[in-house]
Amino acid sequence: MDFLNAIVALSNFVLVPGIAYGSQLALGALGVTLIYGILRFSNFAHGDTMAFGTMSVILVMWLFQSWGISFGPLPTALLALPFGMLGCMALLLATDKMVYQFYRDQKAKPVILVIVSMGVMFVLNGLVRFIIGPGEQRFADGERFIISARDFKELTGLKEGLAIKTTQGITVITAVIVVAALFWFLNRTRTGKSMRAYSDNEDLALLSGINPDRVVMVTWLIVAGLATIAGVLYGLDKSFKPFTYFQLLLPIFASAIVGGLGNPLGAIAGGFVIAFSEVFITYAWKKVLGYMMPESLEPSGLVQLLSTDYKFAVSFVILLIVLLFKPTGLFKGKAV
Amino acid sequence: MKKLLTATAAAALMTGAASAEEIKIGVLLGFTGPIESTVAHMGPAAHMAIKEVSESGLLLDGATVTAVNGDSTCVDSGAATAAAERLITSDGVKGIVGGDCSGVTGAVLTNVAMPNGVVMISPSATSPALSHMNNEDNGLFFRTAPSDARQGVVMTDVLMEQGIKEVAVTYTNNDYGKGLADAFAEAYEAAGGTVTISAAHEDGKADYSAEVGALAAAGGERLVVAGYVDQGGAGIVRAALDTGAFDTFHFPDGMMSDALVANFGDEIEGSTGQHPSPSEELASRFKEVTAASGMDFEPTTPFAPESYDAAALILLAMQAAGSSDPNVYKDKVEMVANAPGEQIQAGELGKGLEILANGGDIDFVGGTGVELVGPGEAAGLFREVLIEGGEDKTVTFR
Numbered sequence: 001m002d003f004l005n006a007i008v009a010l011s012n013f014v015l016v017p018g019i020a021y022g023s024q025l026a027l028g029a030l031g032v033t034l035i036y037g038i039l040r041f042s043n044f045a046h047g048d049t050m051a052f053g054t055m056s057v058i059l060v061m062w063l064f065q066s067w068g069i070s071f072g073p074l075p076t077a078l079l080a081l082p083f084g085m086l087g088c089m090a091l092l093l094a095t096d097k098m099v100y101q102f103y104r105d106q107k108a109k110p111v112i113l114v115i116v117s118m119g120v121m122f123v124l125n126g127l128v129r130f131i132i133g134p135g136e137q138r139f140a141d142g143e144r145f146i147i148s149a150r151d152f153k154e155l156t157g158l159k160e161g162l163a164i165k166t167t168q169g170i171t172v173i174t175a176v177i178v179v180a181a182l183f184w185f186l187n188r189t190r191t192g193k194s195m196r197a198y199s200d201n202e203d204l205a206l207l208s209g210i211n212p213d214r215v216v217m218v219t220w221l222i223v224a225g226l227a228t229i230a231g232v233l234y235g236l237d238k239s240f241k242p243f244t245y246f247q248l249l250l251p252i253f254a255s256a257i258v259g260g261l262g263n264p265l266g267a268i269a270g271g272f273v274i275a276f277s278e279v280f281i282t283y284a285w286k287k288v289l290g291y292m293m294p295e296s297l298e299p300s301g302l303v304q305l306l307s308t309d310y311k312f313a314v315s316f317v318i319l320l321i322v323l324l325f326k327p328t329g330l331f332k333g334k335a336v
Numbered sequence: 337m338k339k340l341l342t343a344t345a346a347a348a349l350m351t352g353a354a355s356a357e358e359i360k361i362g363v364l365l366g367f368t369g370p371i372e373s374t375v376a377h378m379g380p381a382a383h384m385a386i387k388e389v390s391e392s393g394l395l396l397d398g399a400t401v402t403a404v405n406g407d408s409t410c411v412d413s414g415a416a417t418a419a420a421e422r423l424i425t426s427d428g429v430k431g432i433v434g435g436d437c438s439g440v441t442g443a444v445l446t447n448v449a450m451p452n453g454v455v456m457i458s459p460s461a462t463s464p465a466l467s468h469m470n471n472e473d474n475g476l477f478f479r480t481a482p483s484d485a486r487q488g489v490v491m492t493d494v495l496m497e498q499g500i501k502e503v504a505v506t507y508t509n510n511d512y513g514k515g516l517a518d519a520f521a522e523a524y525e526a527a528g529g530t531v532t533i534s535a536a537h538e539d540g541k542a543d544y545s546a547e548v549g550a551l552a553a554a555g556g557e558r559l560v561v562a563g564y565v566d567q568g569g570a571g572i573v574r575a576a577l578d579t580g581a582f583d584t585f586h587f588p589d590g591m592m593s594d595a596l597v598a599n600f601g602d603e604i605e606g607s608t609g610q611h612p613s614p615s616e617e618l619a620s621r622f623k624e625v626t627a628a629s630g631m632d633f634e635p636t637t638p639f640a641p642e643s644y645d646a647a648a649l650i651l652l653a654m655q656a657a658g659s660s661d662p663n664v665y666k667d668k669v670e671m672v673a674n675a676p677g678e679q680i681q682a683g684e685l686g687k688g689l690e691i692l693a694n695g696g697d698i699d700f701v702g703g704t705g706v707e708l709v710g711p712g713e714a715a716g717l718f719r720e721v722l723i724e725g726g727e728d729k730t731v732t733f734r
């Protein structure tokens with residue numbers, strides 16, 4: 001019984017939130033890594049692209065709600081998702097036409113594109129706040145829990161509760177579907193293959209007749225889709241706030257770099273590494289150990305490796321170690 | 337009107353001021369950043385006082401007053417210092433309403449306001465570290481919100497009266513959060529309570545599972561969240577509720593706002609909190625004044641009346657000193673804020689200016705009943721709140 005309690009406590013506070021957060025980071029990191037791999041620059045505007053996509057979804061969702069459309073136990077935002085993605089795609093294609101294309105034609109160095117993307121970031125930052133305001137929006141409706149902590153306790157008679165939120169379930173399922181679809185697209189379709197070819201060697205790809213404009217356009221479309229999905233999943237699970245989305249940029253980049261920039265598989269692994277390292281190393285094991293050990297050995301302290309203050313230090317230490325010993329990331333990506 | 341003219345003429349002769357001045361007042365608040373949604377109401381409240389005084393035409397022989405905004409960002413001391421520098425050197429402001437968060441306020445005070453000799457009245461910086469017991473601030477710094485040392489004691493009283501002897505504490509990792517958490521821990525432990533863990537959280541982060549995991553492991557009857565409602569504070573509460581780690585919370589001032597109830601409603605049933613707040617009488621009066629002024633902000637937002645008072649105090653002190661020079665009028669701030677003298681409510685700034693022009697004394701009450709004690713600090717009145725039926729109910733004022 002005690003052993004079960006320990007497992008449940010660990011799942012409730014570490015495993016379940018870690019998996020959900022890891023999936024959200026992975027989807028964000030996939031977008032960053034695709035841009036890095038194909039367009040060859042670090043897109044600092046990614047966090048705000050996510051914010052813009054999520055905002056469009058929220059706006060469409062409000063429209064649906066005013067029409068009285070809902071999605072049963074699932075959040076209405078999922079119905080609005082395709083429309084939000086379209087909005088985000090339009091935005092990214094427009095920025096590409098207005099901003100990035102100019103620098104691409106000039107064959108600008110990646111570092112210039114990075115600074116340009118920061119400019120885009122500030123503009124998007126303002127745009128989102130201008131349209132929806134700086135405040136917090138919670139837009140998860142429908143059933144909140146697949147199983148709540150209280151129900152779980154009553155159901156099993158255990159002392160510890162296990163809560164699984166609907167949004168966490170949706171996050172994981174959607175992430176799996178999206179990732180599978182993305183890999184199928186990249187590996188099996190003609191367009192996907194041409195994107196990979198363009199990423200591997202631009203000159204060779206151009207010589208073999210791949211249309212670069214098309215590759216760039218498809219990349220932006222996919223990135224817009226990924227960013228919107230990641231943003232909506234994150235917003236459903238926590239809440240939407242432009243400022244938080246802007247700050248999401250850090251863990252997302254850490255994930256992409258740890259996994260190996262430009263490598264989609266690495267982005268996913270990196271997302272989970274960052275999510276779990278934050279939670280595992282700073283978790284206070286007192287409760288879990290208390291269940292596992294005989295009473296006499298029960299710890300009196302918190303049994304915490306590092307205080308939660310250092311949570312972000314953990315991801316950066318991992319980032320440093322990876323960059324020092326394996327500059328291309330865990331999976332073979334490109335050196336930064 | 338004739339009487340008034342003679343009065344102002346007499347005052348003009350006495351002070352020797354020749355022509356009407358144009359005075360600028362800086363409003364240095366976090367228009368962007370972690371408390372931007374609160375500042376959206378604080379800024380207009382300060383503007384309201386400035387507009388009221390300027391339109392009365394009674395300040396220093398018809399001086400006009402304009403407000404100049406500066407963005408303190410709440411968190412970035414560098415940006416706040418630069419904004420304050422701009423306000424003082426380029427715009428030439430004679431006084432600053434602000435800063436808002438304790439960290440940037442301290443930085444602006446030592447780096448900009450003191451070297452330039454400009455008065456700062458903060459409506460919302462509450463860190464005990466900003467108390468200048470030995471005049472380190474050259475008498476330039478005042479605040480209309482009470483220090484957190486006082487809030488720590490009030491919090492302890494609220495929790496102890498409910499028989500809660502063991503709490504976990506999480507605070508936002510800055511001067512405000514740390515100062516409040518320390519002040520609370522000191523008062524609470526002295527009263528016989530136990531703090532099981534005091535863990536910091538960073539604002540604006542993506543995920544708070546790690547923090548909540550640690551807090552849950554440490555346990556406690558209630559979770560004290562010394563954070564910001566627009567920020568990590570809300571993230572912590574959300575995660576704690578979702579994982580079933582805590583059911584009830586205690587919220588200090590940074591968490592008390594409409595957003596709290598709107599976001600969590602009946603999920604936080606039975607939680608308690610407190611924030612500096614004017615009595616109901618003052619609050620309803622302030623509401624009326626706001627409505628009459630036609631300014632667009634929510635007068636019940638925490639720190640909105642404090643912002644109004646901060647701006648009003650600067651201008652009233654100028655009038656009392658007969659000068660807009662910060663180094664002259666700084667000595668008059670306490671005089672106009674405190675008794676004795678005729679009580680001046682919110683919306684009566686014109687009357688106050690007139691009395692001062694005639695050489696009288698006033699006791700500025702304003703939106704919060706401001707009373708300065710010690711080195712320019714507000715004594716403060718706290719509203720104790722209980723979340724009941726998805727609403728925040730006033731239990732008592734203490």
